[in-house]
Amino acid sequence: MKKTFTFLIAILFTSLLVRGQVQSPDQFLGYELGSHFTPHYKVVDYFRQTASVASKNVKLIEYGKTNEGRPLMVAVVSSADNIAKIEQIRKNNLALTSGKATQVDLASQPVIVWLSYNVHGNEANSTETSMKTLYTLASGLNNEANQWLKNTVVVIDPCLNPDGRDRYVNYFNSVVGNKPNSNPQSREHIEPWPGGRPNHYYFDLNRDWAWQTQIESTQRLALYNNWMPEVHVDFHEQGYNEPYYFAPAAEPVHQNITAWQKSFQVVVGKNNAKYFDAEGWQYFTKERFDLLYPSYGDTYPLYNGAIGMTYEQGGIRAGLSVVTKDGDTLTLKDRIAHHFATSMSTIEVSSLNHNQLLQEFKKYFQQEINASPGIYKSYVIKPTNLSRLKKLAELLTKNKIEFAYGGEKTARGYNYDTQKEENFSIGRNDLIVNVQQSKAVLANVLFEPQTFVTDSNTYDITAWALPYVYGLAAYASKESISGKFSTLEEIKQPGNDVDKPLAWIFNWGSSNNVQVLIALQNQNIKVRQADQPFTVNGKDFASGTLIVLRNENERLVKDLKTKVVNIAAQLNQPIQTTMIGFVEKGKDFGSNVYPILKAPKIAIVSGSETSSLAFGEVWFYLEHDLNLSPVIINQNDLNRLDYDKINTLILPNGDYSSFIGDGLTAWINKGGKLILMEDAIESVLDKKGFEIKKKDFAIKKDEKLEPNKLLFKNKDKDDYDVSIPGAIYRINLDDSHPFSYGLGKAYYSLKTDRKIYEPFVNGWNIGAVNDKSLIAGVVGKKAREELKSGLLIGTQDFGRGQVVYLAIDPLFRNFWEGGKTLFSNVIFCSY
Secondary structure, rough: OHHHHHHHHHHHHHHHHOOOOOOOHHHHHHOOOOOOOOOOHHOOOOOOOHHHHOOOOOOEEEEOOOOOEEEEEEEEEHHHHHHHHHHHHHHHHHOOOOOOOOOOOOOOEEEEEEEEEEEOOOOOOHHHHHEEEEEEEEOOOOHHHHHHHOEEEEEEEEOOHHHHHHHHHHHHHHHHOOOOOOOOOOOOHHHOOOOOOOOOOOOHHHHHOOOOOOHHHHHHHHHHHHOOOEEEEEEEEOEEEOOOOOOOOOEEOOOOOHHHHHHHHHHHHHHHHHHHHHHHHEEEEEOOOEEEOOOOHHHHHHHHHHHHHHHEEEEOOOOOEEEEOOOOOEEHHHHHHHHHHHHHHHHHHHHHHHHHHHHHHHHHHHHHHOOOOOOEEEEEEEEOOOHHHHHHHHHHHOOOOOOEOOOEEEEEEEEOOOOEEEEEEEEOOOOOEOOOOHHHHHEEEEEEEEOOOOOOOOOOOOOOOOOHHHHHOOEOOOOOOOOOEEEOOOOOOOOOOOOOOEEEHHHOHHHHHHHHHHHHHHHHOOOEEEOOOOOEEOEEEOOOOOOEEEHHOOOOOOOHHHHHHHHHOOOOOOEEOOOOOOEEEEOOOOOOOOOOOOOEEEEEEEOOEHHHHHHHHHHHHHHOOOOOEEEEEEHHOOOOOOOOOOOOOEEEEEEOHOOOOOOEEEEEEEOEEEEEEHHHEEEEOOOOOOOEEEEEOOOOOOOOOOOOOOOOOHHOOHHHOOOOOOOEEEEEEEOOOOOHHOOOOOEHHHHEOOOOOOOOOOOEEEEEOOOOOOEEOOOHHHHHHHHHOOEEEEEEEOOOOEEEEEEOOOOHHHHHHHHHHHHHHHHHHOO
C-alpha cells in the first residue's frame, strides 16, 4: 500500500512538473513543426500558453487587431531578472534616443533585438519559425540562449499579417492531399487571386512602415516607437528557386545610413554565414535588396537608429515541399531551419556586441541633435490646403517627428515647385519641421527634395518628398527655423448662427470635403458645385466649392439647417453662409456654372487580370477614407451592368482586353462613367469608340540602332536607359476642368512606367507633361526622352457617358494624399 501511494505521488509530481514546463511547438500542436501549416489562432494559443507557463521569462503584449479581428501580439523574452524590470529597461532605452546626457548605465542595460516574422502572408514559413524561436528562448533548455538573454531582450512578432497568412494557409490546407505534391505545377503551389501576400485590403504591409495607412502598421509602429530596438530583422521569403539572402545589403544605400550601421550588417552577415557554411547551405549577400525607400522593415528601423536588416529564404508558394529548378526538393522543414539559424545567430551576435551596439545607438541620437544630417535644417510647409496639411501633421505625429507652426517672418529656402532658392515669408499656420531633433534622419529622408541614388538598380521608388505627396507648397531651408505655436489657428467661419441663409458653402479639395458631399447627398440634400471661382461678401471661393441652396432643399428635406450644420460639426469641416446670390466676382448663383452633383453608384472590377494591390488601393480609399460601400464585380461581368444600380465603374491597373465588349459600351452610352487606371487603358486601345492612342516611339528610318552596351555580367540588372522605378513628375493641368479642382495648375504624380498617350483631338486633355516635368527620382535616358511630352490624364465623351483615362496611380499605396483629391474629382465632379 505504501509503495502504491509513493508511486502515485511520484506520478502526480511528474505530471505537475511537466505541466509547468514550456511545451515545444510539436507537443503543443500535436504534429511535427513543418509537417503542416499552422493556422494563426493556434500560433496565438501557443504564444499565450508559453507566456503563461514561462511568465518569469516572457511578457506577452497584445498590441491590436487586424481588419478581420485577429490579434496582433509580440512576446518579449529575456532573463527573469530583466523581465522583472522590463518597463524600466524600455524607458532607459527610450532615454538613449533623447540625444541628451542620461544616467543610464550601458553596462547593465540590455540590448533590444526585435524579430518581425511574416509581413507577407504567403511567405508563411517564418511564423512557424517564430514558435521554434520562442520555445528555444523561453524553455531554458538552451544554455547558450540563456547566456545571451542576460544582456539581451528579444521581441518576437510571430505574424505581422495574420489576415493574409490565413488566406494562404487556409487555401493550401484546403487543397493539399494526404501527402504534399512537390510538382511546382500542382495547384497547391498556385494561389488563386488575390493571393496571400497582402493584408485584408490587399496592401503590401512591407511598404507601409513610414506611411502607416493600414491598421496593422499603425498599431505596430506605435509599439515599435515606444521600444526603439537596437537591432531589427524582417523575415521574408523569395521565389523558391532562390537560396537564402541576408545582410549586408545591396546598393543603393541612402547616404544618411551611417558607417557603423553598414559595418555591423557585415558583422551580422559573417555570423550568419558561419552557421550556413557549417551546414553547407547556400546564401548570397550584397545583391538585389537595397536600403533606400524609407518604408521597408529594414530601412525604417535604420532611419530610426537601429541595425535594420532583411532576411529572405527561398520559398514563396513552396508549400510543404517543392522541387526546384535545380532538381532539389525544398521542404517547409528546411525553410524553418534556415530562418531559425539566422534568428539565433542574430541574437547571439547582438549579445556578443552588446556594449558597442548601445554606445553607437546612444551616439546616433546625440549626433542627430547636435549635427542633423543633410544640407537642410528646416522644412516649411504652407497651408495651401488646410485639410491636407492636417493629414501631414497626423503622419508626422505617428512617426514622432516634432513640428510646430508659425515663426520668423521671412526666410530663404529651396522652393519645391520652382526648384529654386527664394526668399519667402512664414505665416501663422505654416508647418515647420526643424530637423534638430531625435527623429532628424527620418524627417530629413521624408522631406529631402532630391534623394541621392548611387545605383539605378533599386528595388522600389526613388522619390517620395512629402510636400509633393501632399500637394502642398513648401520650402527646404538651410536656416534653423523654429515654430512658435503647437497648434493650428482655426479660423471660425460664420454658418451655424444664421437661421435662414440663401446658401451654405463648403470648401473642396480633400477627402474630408468629399465626406461632407457624401453625407449631404445621403440626406437627399441637393449639392451644387462651382465650376468657376467667385467672390461673395468680400470672400473669394475657388472652383469646386460646394453650395447648398436653402430654397431648393427645404421643401424636400425636413430640418434642413440642423442636418447641414450637424454634418459640418460631425466631420469637423468649416461651413460658411451667404444671404445673397448676387456675387461680386464670377457668376451669380442662378447661373448654369453651379450644376447639381449626381451621387455616384460605384463599382470596382476585380479578378485574376486585375492587380490585387491596385484594386486594394481603390477599395480601401472608398471604404476607409470616404465610408462608401462600392459594389465589387468580377471581370467576367463587365458586359452585364445595370445602369440604374451602377453609374460609375473603376477598372484598376490590369488587363481587361478580352472582357471589353458591346455590353460595356452600351452601358457607357447610357450615361455610365468608365475610369481606366494605368494598364487598364491598354485594354481599350484600337477598340471602337475609344479615342485614346498610345504615343508612338518607333525608330525612324534615318536613325541607327545603337549597339547593346549592357555587359553580360549585368544581365540581371535593369537596363538603366529604360529604367523608371518611381519618379515624381509635375503634371500640368487644365485648371478650368473639374478634375483639377483643389489642385490648381499642377499635380505632382509618381510615375512608375513609361506609358504615355497622344493628346486628344476629340476629348479633354486635362493633364500633360513636358520636358521640364521631371522633378525628382531616377529615370533612364530613353525613358526620360519618351516622357518629355504627352497626355497622362484625359477624358472623352462616349454617347451620354464618359471615359476617363488615368495613366498614373493617384492612390499609390494610399499615402499619396494629393492624388486622393484628383481621384475624388474624377468620381464626384461632373462636367
